[in-house]
Amino acid sequence: MDVSLVTISSVDEGSVESPSGPGNIDIRVVRAFGEEWKRFRNDSLDDNELGDMFGLYTAIFPWADLPEDPVGFDAGCGTGRWARMFAPRVGHLHCVDASEAALDVARQTLADLSNVEFHLEDISSMSLADDSCDFGYSLGVLHHVPDTELAARSCVAKLKPGAPFLVYLYYDLEDAGVLRRVLLRLVTGVRQVFSRLPRRVKTVATDAVALVVYLPLARLAQLVERVGRDPSAIPLFQYRNRSFYVMRNDALDRFGTRLEKRFSYEEVRNILEQAGLERVMFSEGPPWWVAVGWKTT
Numbered sequence: 001m002d003v004s005l006v007t008i009s010s011v012d013e014g015s016v017e018s019p020s021g022p023g024n025i026d027i028r029v030v031r032a033f034g035e036e037w038k039r040f041r042n043d044s045l046d047d048n049e050l051g052d053m054f055g056l057y058t059a060i061f062p063w064a065d066l067p068e069d070p071v072g073f074d075a076g077c078g079t080g081r082w083a084r085m086f087a088p089r090v091g092h093l094h095c096v097d098a099s100e101a102a103l104d105v106a107r108q109t110l111a112d113l114s115n116v117e118f119h120l121e122d123i124s125s126m127s128l129a130d131d132s133c134d135f136g137y138s139l140g141v142l143h144h145v146p147d148t149e150l151a152a153r154s155c156v157a158k159l160k161p162g163a164p165f166l167v168y169l170y171y172d173l174e175d176a177g178v179l180r181r182v183l184l185r186l187v188t189g190v191r192q193v194f195s196r197l198p199r200r201v202k203t204v205a206t207d208a209v210a211l212v213v214y215l216p217l218a219r220l221a222q223l224v225e226r227v228g229r230d231p232s233a234i235p236l237f238q239y240r241n242r243s244f245y246v247m248r249n250d251a252l253d254r255f256g257t258r259l260e261k262r263f264s265y266e267e268v269r270n271i272l273e274q275a276g277l278e279r280v281m282f283s284e285g286p287p288w289w290v291a292v293g294w295k296t297t
Contacts, residue, residue, distance in 0.1 A: 024124035024147050024154075025098050029259045033078065033144070034101030035199055036256060040249040041105050042081045049243055054085045057139055060283050060292050062164050063089070070134035072163075075123040075155050076141030080106030080116075086137070087113045094133075098122050124154040133158050137166035140253075143261040152275035161297040165277060171288035172262035183235060184262075187254070194255040202256055210251040214239055218247065238286040265289065 042050065069091025074083045077095035079102065087093045087110065095110070096119040097103050103118050110116045121127060123141065136155055145151045148169075156165055173181050194205050218239035221231035231237040239247055254260075263271070265282065268289045272280045277293030 023122035024145050024150050025122050026144075026146055026259050029144050029257055030098045032195070032257050034099040036249075036252050037079045037099070037102045037105050039203065040079070040245075040252070041109070042079050042249075043109065045081075045245060046243065049246065050081060051085070052241075053246075054082060056283075056285070056287060057082070057168060057290055058085075058166065060281060060290065061137070061166050062292065062294075065164055065294075066090070067134055072133050072135035072137070073126070073128060073155075073158060075126070075136060075138035075151075076144075077106050078102050080109035082137070082139055083116065084109055084113075087116050090135070091115060092117065094119060094126075094128060096121050096123055096126055124151045126154065126158060128158045130157045131160050134160060134163050135165070136163070139166070139168040142167060143170045143263070144257060144259055146259070148261060148263075149271055149274065152271050156275040156277060156295055159295040161295055163295050164292055165272075165295065166290070166292045167268075167272070168287060168290045169268050169271075170260065170262040172264050172267075174264040180235065188260075191255045191260065192258075195258045203252060206252040206255045207248055209255060210244065210247040214247040214251055215244060218242060263289065 071092040071094075072086070072090055073094040073096055074080075074086065075096050077083050077097050080095060083093055083095050083106065092115050094117050095103070095106055097106065098121065100120055103120055107118060119127065123138065124145070124147070136159055138151075138155060142148045142151050152167070159165060173184050190209075194202055197205060214236055217234055217236040221234040221237035222240040224231040224234065225240060231240055239250075268282075268291055269280050272291060272293045276296055278296045280291055280293035283290035
Protein backbone atom coordinates (compact mmCIF):
# COMPACT_ATOMS: atom_id res chain seq x y z
CA MET A 1 0.00 0.00 0.00
CA ASP A 2 1.33 3.43 -0.99
CA VAL A 3 0.58 5.35 2.19
CA SER A 4 3.22 8.05 2.32
CA LEU A 5 4.55 10.37 5.00
CA VAL A 6 5.82 13.83 4.23
CA THR A 7 7.75 15.39 7.11
CA ILE A 8 8.20 19.12 6.70
CA SER A 9 8.44 20.56 10.21
CA SER A 10 8.31 18.39 13.31
CA VAL A 11 7.39 19.09 16.88
CA ASP A 12 9.60 17.44 19.47
CA GLU A 13 6.92 16.48 21.96
CA GLY A 14 9.36 15.11 24.49
CA SER A 15 11.94 17.86 24.80
CA VAL A 16 10.31 21.23 24.15
CA GLU A 17 9.14 22.93 27.33
CA SER A 18 8.17 26.37 26.07
CA PRO A 19 4.42 26.76 25.34
CA SER A 20 5.23 28.79 22.25
CA GLY A 21 6.10 26.47 19.41
CA PRO A 22 7.35 27.28 15.94
CA GLY A 23 4.50 28.82 14.00
CA ASN A 24 0.91 28.78 15.19
CA ILE A 25 0.97 25.97 17.77
CA ASP A 26 1.12 25.52 21.52
CA ILE A 27 3.58 22.71 22.31
CA ARG A 28 1.68 21.72 25.45
CA VAL A 29 -1.53 21.31 23.49
CA VAL A 30 0.20 19.28 20.78
CA ARG A 31 1.73 17.02 23.42
CA ALA A 32 -1.58 16.58 25.25
CA PHE A 33 -3.43 15.61 22.09
CA GLY A 34 -0.68 13.20 21.11
CA GLU A 35 -1.17 11.48 24.46
CA GLU A 36 -4.95 11.52 24.04
CA TRP A 37 -4.90 9.93 20.61
CA LYS A 38 -2.55 7.18 21.72
CA ARG A 39 -5.05 6.35 24.46
CA PHE A 40 -8.24 6.80 22.42
CA ARG A 41 -7.34 5.39 19.03
CA ASN A 42 -11.02 4.89 18.13
CA ASP A 43 -10.21 1.48 16.61
CA SER A 44 -12.54 -0.16 19.14
CA LEU A 45 -15.36 2.28 18.44
CA ASP A 46 -18.44 0.70 16.86
CA ASP A 47 -18.64 1.48 13.13
CA ASN A 48 -22.29 2.47 13.42
CA GLU A 49 -21.56 4.96 16.19
CA LEU A 50 -18.61 6.43 14.31
CA GLY A 51 -20.73 6.67 11.18
CA ASP A 52 -23.50 8.42 13.09
CA MET A 53 -21.01 10.95 14.48
CA PHE A 54 -19.53 11.48 11.03
CA GLY A 55 -23.01 12.12 9.67
CA LEU A 56 -23.61 14.89 12.19
CA TYR A 57 -20.33 16.63 11.37
CA THR A 58 -20.78 16.33 7.60
CA ALA A 59 -24.54 16.79 7.21
CA ILE A 60 -24.01 20.08 5.38
CA PHE A 61 -20.88 19.10 3.48
CA PRO A 62 -21.54 19.62 -0.26
CA TRP A 63 -20.46 16.26 -1.62
CA ALA A 64 -22.25 17.00 -4.89
CA ASP A 65 -20.05 20.05 -5.48
CA LEU A 66 -16.85 18.02 -5.62
CA PRO A 67 -15.29 17.09 -8.96
CA GLU A 68 -14.43 13.52 -9.90
CA ASP A 69 -11.58 12.12 -7.77
CA PRO A 70 -11.19 15.30 -5.71
CA VAL A 71 -8.01 16.14 -3.79
CA GLY A 72 -8.40 17.61 -0.32
CA PHE A 73 -6.96 17.93 3.17
CA ASP A 74 -7.80 17.10 6.76
CA ALA A 75 -6.29 19.93 8.85
CA GLY A 76 -5.56 18.37 12.25
CA CYS A 77 -6.35 14.76 11.45
CA GLY A 78 -5.67 13.29 14.91
CA THR A 79 -6.24 9.55 14.83
CA GLY A 80 -7.58 9.69 11.29
CA ARG A 81 -11.10 8.76 12.35
CA TRP A 82 -12.72 11.31 10.02
CA ALA A 83 -10.14 10.72 7.31
CA ARG A 84 -11.18 7.06 7.35
CA MET A 85 -14.68 8.15 6.37
CA PHE A 86 -13.59 10.77 3.84
CA ALA A 87 -10.81 8.91 2.04
CA PRO A 88 -12.96 6.21 0.34
CA ARG A 89 -15.13 8.97 -1.15
CA VAL A 90 -12.36 11.09 -2.66
CA GLY A 91 -9.37 10.78 -4.98
CA HIS A 92 -6.57 11.83 -2.62
CA LEU A 93 -6.52 13.05 0.98
CA HIS A 94 -3.72 14.93 2.72
CA CYS A 95 -3.75 14.28 6.48
CA VAL A 96 -1.99 17.07 8.36
CA ASP A 97 -1.17 17.19 12.07
CA ALA A 98 1.50 18.81 14.28
CA SER A 99 1.70 15.74 16.53
CA GLU A 100 3.95 12.89 15.47
CA ALA A 101 2.19 10.65 18.02
CA ALA A 102 -1.17 11.39 16.42
CA LEU A 103 0.15 10.69 12.94
CA ASP A 104 1.58 7.37 14.13
CA VAL A 105 -1.95 6.35 15.13
CA ALA A 106 -3.46 7.79 11.94
CA ARG A 107 -1.03 5.81 9.77
CA GLN A 108 -2.21 2.62 11.46
CA THR A 109 -5.88 3.64 11.23
CA LEU A 110 -5.55 4.31 7.50
CA ALA A 111 -3.00 1.63 6.61
CA ASP A 112 -5.37 -0.12 4.20
CA LEU A 113 -6.02 3.04 2.16
CA SER A 114 -3.73 3.88 -0.74
CA ASN A 115 -4.92 7.44 -1.39
CA VAL A 116 -3.75 9.06 1.86
CA GLU A 117 -0.65 11.20 2.39
CA PHE A 118 0.61 12.30 5.81
CA HIS A 119 2.19 15.64 6.70
CA LEU A 120 3.80 16.41 10.05
CA GLU A 121 3.12 20.15 9.99
CA ASP A 122 1.54 23.15 11.63
CA ILE A 123 -1.80 23.57 9.83
CA SER A 124 -1.04 27.29 9.49
CA SER A 125 1.98 26.56 7.31
CA MET A 126 0.99 23.52 5.29
CA SER A 127 3.30 22.72 2.40
CA LEU A 128 0.41 22.11 0.01
CA ALA A 129 0.39 24.53 -2.90
CA ASP A 130 -2.04 27.42 -2.70
CA ASP A 131 -5.19 27.07 -4.82
CA SER A 132 -4.54 23.32 -5.23
CA CYS A 133 -7.29 21.48 -3.31
CA ASP A 134 -10.89 20.68 -4.20
CA PHE A 135 -12.03 20.61 -0.56
CA GLY A 136 -10.76 20.81 2.99
CA TYR A 137 -12.00 20.31 6.51
CA SER A 138 -10.87 20.92 10.08
CA LEU A 139 -13.09 19.36 12.72
CA GLY A 140 -12.45 20.33 16.34
CA VAL A 141 -8.99 21.81 15.77
CA LEU A 142 -9.09 25.56 15.09
CA HIS A 143 -10.25 26.36 18.64
CA HIS A 144 -7.08 24.74 20.01
CA VAL A 145 -4.53 26.89 18.16
CA PRO A 146 -3.20 30.26 19.37
CA ASP A 147 -4.38 32.21 16.31
CA THR A 148 -7.62 30.73 14.97
CA GLU A 149 -8.01 33.42 12.32
CA LEU A 150 -4.53 32.77 10.91
CA ALA A 151 -5.16 29.01 10.80
CA ALA A 152 -8.46 29.53 8.97
CA ARG A 153 -6.86 31.85 6.39
CA SER A 154 -4.01 29.44 5.86
CA CYS A 155 -6.37 26.52 5.24
CA VAL A 156 -8.58 28.48 2.84
CA ALA A 157 -5.50 29.57 0.88
CA LYS A 158 -4.91 25.94 -0.11
CA LEU A 159 -8.34 25.65 -1.74
CA LYS A 160 -9.18 26.22 -5.35
CA PRO A 161 -11.62 29.07 -5.98
CA GLY A 162 -15.14 27.77 -5.35
CA ALA A 163 -13.97 24.80 -3.23
CA PRO A 164 -15.73 24.08 0.11
CA PHE A 165 -14.16 24.16 3.58
CA LEU A 166 -15.89 22.46 6.53
CA VAL A 167 -15.16 23.39 10.15
CA TYR A 168 -16.27 22.60 13.68
CA LEU A 169 -15.63 25.24 16.36
CA TYR A 170 -16.71 25.23 20.00
CA TYR A 171 -19.90 27.14 20.86
CA ASP A 172 -19.71 29.92 23.48
CA LEU A 173 -23.32 29.41 24.67
CA GLU A 174 -24.11 33.05 23.80
CA ASP A 175 -27.86 32.43 23.60
CA ALA A 176 -28.12 29.62 26.16
CA GLY A 177 -29.79 30.05 29.52
CA VAL A 178 -28.11 31.56 32.56
CA LEU A 179 -27.62 28.15 34.17
CA ARG A 180 -25.69 26.78 31.20
CA ARG A 181 -23.47 29.84 31.01
CA VAL A 182 -22.70 29.53 34.72
CA LEU A 183 -21.93 25.84 34.22
CA LEU A 184 -19.58 26.73 31.37
CA ARG A 185 -17.64 29.09 33.65
CA LEU A 186 -17.37 26.35 36.26
CA VAL A 187 -16.27 23.82 33.66
CA THR A 188 -13.64 26.25 32.40
CA GLY A 189 -12.26 26.60 35.92
CA VAL A 190 -12.10 22.84 36.35
CA ARG A 191 -10.43 22.46 32.94
CA GLN A 192 -7.73 24.94 33.89
CA VAL A 193 -6.92 22.79 36.93
CA PHE A 194 -7.23 19.36 35.28
CA SER A 195 -5.20 20.30 32.20
CA ARG A 196 -2.18 21.03 34.41
CA LEU A 197 -2.25 17.70 36.23
CA PRO A 198 0.33 14.97 35.54
CA ARG A 199 -0.78 12.80 32.60
CA ARG A 200 -1.83 9.73 34.59
CA VAL A 201 -3.66 11.77 37.22
CA LYS A 202 -5.40 13.76 34.50
CA THR A 203 -6.68 10.66 32.72
CA VAL A 204 -8.07 9.24 35.97
CA ALA A 205 -9.71 12.57 36.79
CA THR A 206 -11.33 12.94 33.37
CA ASP A 207 -12.52 9.32 33.42
CA ALA A 208 -14.19 10.13 36.74
CA VAL A 209 -15.90 13.15 35.15
CA ALA A 210 -17.18 10.92 32.36
CA LEU A 211 -18.53 8.44 34.91
CA VAL A 212 -20.18 10.81 37.39
CA VAL A 213 -21.22 13.67 35.09
CA TYR A 214 -21.42 12.66 31.43
CA LEU A 215 -22.92 9.20 31.86
CA PRO A 216 -25.77 10.06 34.28
CA LEU A 217 -26.84 13.16 32.35
CA ALA A 218 -26.64 11.36 29.02
CA ARG A 219 -28.72 8.43 30.23
CA LEU A 220 -31.25 10.81 31.82
CA ALA A 221 -31.60 12.59 28.47
CA GLN A 222 -32.02 9.22 26.77
CA LEU A 223 -34.81 8.30 29.19
CA VAL A 224 -36.55 11.65 28.70
CA GLU A 225 -36.46 11.17 24.93
CA ARG A 226 -37.82 7.63 25.22
CA VAL A 227 -40.94 8.88 27.04
CA GLY A 228 -41.57 11.35 24.24
CA ARG A 229 -40.15 14.53 25.79
CA ASP A 230 -37.56 16.96 24.48
CA PRO A 231 -34.18 16.17 26.11
CA SER A 232 -32.37 19.31 24.91
CA ALA A 233 -32.80 21.14 28.24
CA ILE A 234 -30.53 18.57 29.92
CA PRO A 235 -26.80 19.41 29.82
CA LEU A 236 -24.85 16.96 27.64
CA PHE A 237 -28.08 15.68 26.06
CA GLN A 238 -26.16 15.21 22.80
CA TYR A 239 -24.41 12.22 24.42
CA ARG A 240 -27.67 10.37 25.07
CA ASN A 241 -26.94 7.76 22.38
CA ARG A 242 -23.17 7.71 22.78
CA SER A 243 -21.03 4.95 24.26
CA PHE A 244 -19.09 5.44 27.47
CA TYR A 245 -15.92 5.22 25.36
CA VAL A 246 -16.90 8.40 23.50
CA MET A 247 -17.78 10.11 26.77
CA ARG A 248 -14.37 9.28 28.25
CA ASN A 249 -12.62 10.48 25.10
CA ASP A 250 -14.57 13.74 25.03
CA ALA A 251 -14.12 14.35 28.75
CA LEU A 252 -10.36 14.13 28.27
CA ASP A 253 -10.65 16.32 25.17
CA ARG A 254 -12.63 19.00 27.03
CA PHE A 255 -10.85 18.95 30.39
CA GLY A 256 -7.36 17.86 29.35
CA THR A 257 -6.19 20.70 27.12
CA ARG A 258 -4.92 24.08 28.28
CA LEU A 259 -5.96 26.04 25.21
CA GLU A 260 -9.62 26.18 24.33
CA LYS A 261 -11.52 28.94 22.57
CA ARG A 262 -15.25 29.34 22.11
CA PHE A 263 -17.11 31.37 19.54
CA SER A 264 -20.50 32.87 18.87
CA TYR A 265 -22.42 32.26 15.65
CA GLU A 266 -21.40 35.65 14.27
CA GLU A 267 -17.78 35.20 15.32
CA VAL A 268 -17.56 31.94 13.39
CA ARG A 269 -19.16 33.55 10.36
CA ASN A 270 -16.75 36.49 10.54
CA ILE A 271 -13.70 34.23 10.91
CA LEU A 272 -14.68 32.23 7.85
CA GLU A 273 -15.62 35.21 5.73
CA GLN A 274 -12.42 37.06 6.66
CA ALA A 275 -10.51 33.90 5.73
CA GLY A 276 -11.89 34.17 2.20
CA LEU A 277 -15.08 32.08 2.25
CA GLU A 278 -18.50 33.05 0.96
CA ARG A 279 -22.02 31.59 1.29
CA VAL A 280 -21.20 30.43 4.82
CA MET A 281 -23.90 28.15 6.23
CA PHE A 282 -24.34 26.38 9.56
CA SER A 283 -25.67 23.01 10.65
CA GLU A 284 -28.87 23.48 12.63
CA GLY A 285 -28.32 20.89 15.35
CA PRO A 286 -25.47 19.78 17.60
CA PRO A 287 -22.51 19.72 17.52
CA TRP A 288 -22.15 23.52 17.54
CA TRP A 289 -20.76 25.19 15.51
CA VAL A 290 -20.42 23.14 12.33
CA ALA A 291 -20.18 25.42 9.30
CA VAL A 292 -19.18 25.28 5.65
CA GLY A 293 -18.25 27.96 3.17
CA TRP A 294 -16.89 28.16 -0.36
CA LYS A 295 -13.68 29.94 -1.30
CA THR A 296 -14.44 33.16 -3.10
CA THR A 297 -14.10 32.95 -6.87
